[in-house]
Amino acid sequence: MARRKGTQTKVNPAAFDQPGAHVFDNPVKTEIEDSYLEYAYSVIHSRALPDARDGLKPVHRRILFSMNENGYRPTHAYVKSSRVVGDVMGKYHPHGDTAIYDAMVRLAQDFSMNVPLVDGHGNFGSPDDGPAASRYTEAKMSPEAMLLVGELGEDTVDFRPNYDGSLEEPSVLPAAFPNLLVNGTSGIAVGMATNMIPHNLGEIIGAARWLINHPGASLDKLMEYVPGPDLPTGGLLLGLDEVRRAYETGRGVVRMRAKVETGPLEGSRGRQAITVTELPYGVGPEKIIEKITDEVNKSKRLTGIADVKDLTDRENGTRLVIECKVGVNPQALLADLYRLTPLEQSFGINNLVLVDGQPQTLGLKALLEVFLAHRYEVVTRRTKYRRRKREERLHLVEGLLKALLDIDKVIKLIRESDNAQAAKDGLMKRFKLSDIQATYILDTPLRRLTKYDRIELEAEQDRLRAEIEELSKILDDESVLKKVVSSELSKIAKDFPTERRTSLIDGDLKEVLAASKPSGPLEIADDPCQVILSATGLVARTAAESEEASEARRRNGRVKHDAVAAVVHSTARGQILLVTNQGRAFKTDVLPLPVLPEQAGTVSLRGGMAARELVPLDKGERVVGIAPLGERGAGSPGLALGTRQGVVKICSPEWPVRSDEFEVISLKDGDEVVGATWLTDGAETLTFVSSGATLLRYAASLVRPQGLKSGGMAGMNLGADTEVVFFGAVKTDDDEHGEPMVVTSTGQSVKVTPFAEYPAKGRNTGGVRTHRFLKGEQRLTVAWVGPRPAGSTDNGSPVELPETDPRRDGSGAAHPGPDVVGHLIERD
Structure with missing residues (x-):
């Protein structure tokens, strides 16, 4: 028999044994189309797309159902994951064990799901690595998973035969x-795919x-409760318009x-990280x-990185x-990292789900409506x-109770x-009893027919009638049904509180990206700047600028000022010395210091950095002075120090080359x-002020410079029960900064x-009275x-000082007084 070109012959082997058997021809095109559609339908419904009601694919639903049926609940001990996989594969999901285990692993990963449905014990993987084999891990259901399966035994959903018809499985879970x-979820079907992003449990329930109470609610109103996705890994989400x-x-x-933090590298004396x-x-x-x-x-598109270290652990997280x-410049480097690495990534949302067996793409409100319709049916x-x-x-x-009223007659009749x-x-x-009632009476032991049991039965009768009445109200009144669903959702939100992890940045995505893009050159020029120690102990620097720009600032009269304790000149990539009250000095880079934010007429020192963020200070130790290093400190006789007990010292600027920390x-x-x-030049006047209200001044030239190990010399003769409250070096011929x-x-x-x-x-005299x-x-x-x-006060708030008293x-004038005193400084 000849076949037409482009056809395929379908042969039933048993037909050859029958008289008058026929062979039917079917076009190849039709056969391929029919077979492919059957395959596509199977993938869409049986593997790739989730049901909009419970949010589960068949494999996930079967895993949870099997674990519940076998008793692997939160109160149960952990069982081998291989045992779970074997039960699911043998009874409900006739596919490969690897696919089942991979699906179960995702249900246990807290970095994949906001609310894990499997409580895993062992190595269940990380965003970079896969899990250990199923024979090495253990699992049981999480408490949240019980909310999905908890009502299965109350005829809440339809069941269907499993793959071989020997058992039944739910077509959907009750999903509370x-x-x-x-x-969220993701999946690739034939010709379509789904990619749904996770959200916060409390916000979605809200x-x-x-x-429930406002079926006609607008999307904007719902977004007051759900402002945006909430990812289990946290981070930032840009562009809420999208x-x-x-x-x-x-x-x-x-x-x-x-989400990143920029600042000094820990233990590196100020290097940026x-x-x-x-x-x-x-990611x-x-x-x-x-x-x-x-x-x-x-x-080689990324430059400026010295090293990358992964310090992630279970205790501290990422x-x-x-x-x-x-x-x-770390901000400029961060911009390159966002552009060239997965530190910034896109997530394509595609809410493709199955609704009544049909793939549909739904928005937020429609998804909530499908879920609520399911809950109404489940609760009903x-x-x-x-x-x-x-x-x-x-x-x-x-x-x-009827039998108990005439118990003697009942017993006699039975006998x-x-x-x-x-x-x-x-x-x-x-006794006008039904078949069921009569059978129950015959099966009841005589010990249940006492007077006490009759009282219990009457109480049970009243309770049952009241419960039936309450249940009937739910079925008869839709508003009561909605109230029940709402109160159950409220209880879940209360029992499983979840804080938002992802920060949301509002606006159009392009505008947000443009506004949030870090700016500035990658390499910072070594231009001059000033390093400032505030009267409250903060350290900061002014923006680096060229000598020409600095001179132009002076000519234009743009004076910026704030209360400070000390100022030294340096460069953006230079170093300075921080001196503490314990006589220690620390070398630190200028670059990590925060640049003071300029405001109208002032440079606010509240933008400064606490010294202990730069150097390892002991408890009670604080920075009391700063000094330049390198060329900026050339020609100086050294660092003048004054102590609480009246000791004075000028420390020669011979700092150790290889040590970043030393005693002065x-x-x-x-x-x-x-x-x-x-x-600066040794022409300064050294000044002590004691708590006994005496001031001593003398020329710095009277103090001989000494080395690091020296303990200094007598600087001020103190009276009984007095101590030094101030020491400093004052320039008396500085016309630029005014009279001291x-x-x-x-x-x-x-x-x-x-x-x-x-x-x-x-030197070493008592001085004169000052107050x-x-x-x-x-x-x-x-x-x-x-x-x-x-x-100023301790927190940097300004305090007005009284007029000058000659x-x-x-x-002095009656005044509550400042906590600290500094001076006004020009930015030059």
Whole structure:
């Protein structure tokens, strides 16, 4: 028999044994189309796409159902994952064990799901690595998973035969919370794919409850409850305009960005580093490191990185440290990292789900409506089941109570009956009982027919009638049904509180990316700048600028100022010395110091950095002075130090080359450095102020410079129970900065006096009185000497000082007084 070209012959082997058998021809095109459609339908419904009601694909649903059926619940001990996989494969999911185990692993990963449905024990993988084999891991259901399967035994969903018809499995789970929106999902079918992003459980429940009571709610109102996705790995989500588009149409693209911190590298004396603490969804540290390595070594598009370290662990979470090279602007480097590595990635939202067996793309409101419709049906079927069970029990209780009213007659009838059937027929006829009631009475032991049991049965009868009435209200009144669903969702949100992990940045995606793009050159020029120590102990620097720009600033009269304790000139890539009250000095880079934010007429020192963020200070140790290093310190006689016990020292600027930490003075027990000032040319005047309100000044040339190990020499002769409260070096011929002033405070009165009113004395003398105490005043709490004085509180808030008093031994003006005093400084 000849066949037409392009056809395929379908042959039934048994047909050859039958007389008059026929062979039917089928075109190849038709056969391929039919077979492919059957395959596509099978993949869509049986593998790739989730059901919009419970948010699960068949394999996930079968895993949870099998674990529940076998008792692997949260209260059960962990069981081998291989055992779970074997049960699922043998009973419900006739596919490869690897596919089943991979699906179960995802249900256990807290970096993949906001609410894990499997409680895994062992290595269940990371964003970079796969899990251990199923024979090495253990699992059981999580408490949240019980919310999906908890009502299966109450006729809440339809069941269907398993693959071989030997068992039954649920077509959908009852799902007490919107699992699809909370955990998201992804899958590739034939000709279509789904990619749903996770959300916060509490926010989704809040939106669902609002929709229950307001079915016509707008999308904008629902977004007040669900402002955007919430990813299990945290991070940033940019451009909520695109999120709204996805919520409206079911499709959209959102941009995820890692959460980072920039600042000094720990233990490196101020080197800059970018520390990644949260990564985009689905990205692991090893992927970042691999991409950075490729960009640095192969394409060479990424420069400025000295090293990358992965310090991620279970205790501290994600911690990826990217060390910058010296002189590299971390903000500019961060912009390149966002552009060239997975630290910034897109997520394409495609809410393709199965609704009544049909693939549909749904927005946020439609997804919530499908879930709520499912819950209404589940609660309705559950309520009918519970009412039916109570009605059946009430029927038995009523029959038993009838028997108890004439228990003697019942017993006599049973004893006189020939057999059980005759006894049942007699009970039904004489006491008007149903077949079920009569059978139950015959099966009831005599010990249940006491007076006490009758009281219990009557109480049970009343309770059953009340419960039936309540259940009937749910079935008869739709508003009551909605209230039940809402209250159950509310309880879930209360029992499983979840804090938002992902930070949302509002606006159009392009505008947000443009506004948030870090700027500035990658390599920072070594231009001059000023390093400032504030009166409250903060360290900062001014923006680096060329000498020409600095001179132009002076000519234009743009004076920026704030209360500071010390200022030294340096360069952006230079180093300075931080001196502490314990006589220690630390070398540190200038580049990591924060640049002071410029405001109208002032440079706010509140943008400074605490010194302990730069150097390892001991408890109670604080920075009291700063000094330049390198060429900026050339020609200076050294660092002038004054201590609490009146010791003075000029430390020669011969700093150790290989040591970043060293002592600049040997202190006696109980002593500490109260002031450390860098001398520019040695023409300064050294000044002590004691708590006994005496001031001593003498030329710095009277103090011989000494080496690091020296303990200094006697600087001020102190009276009994007094101590030094201020030490500094003052320039008396500095016309640019103005006349030096003396500020003293007792906490009740404050006095500002010209420094010129105090005569110079010899070293290690007592000085002259600078503040006459009033009644109740016993000591100075604050003192300071320098040009343009400015007072402030401990937190940096300005305090107005009184007018100048020409009397050096006056009492001052009544004033609560500042906590610290600094001076106003020009930015030059």
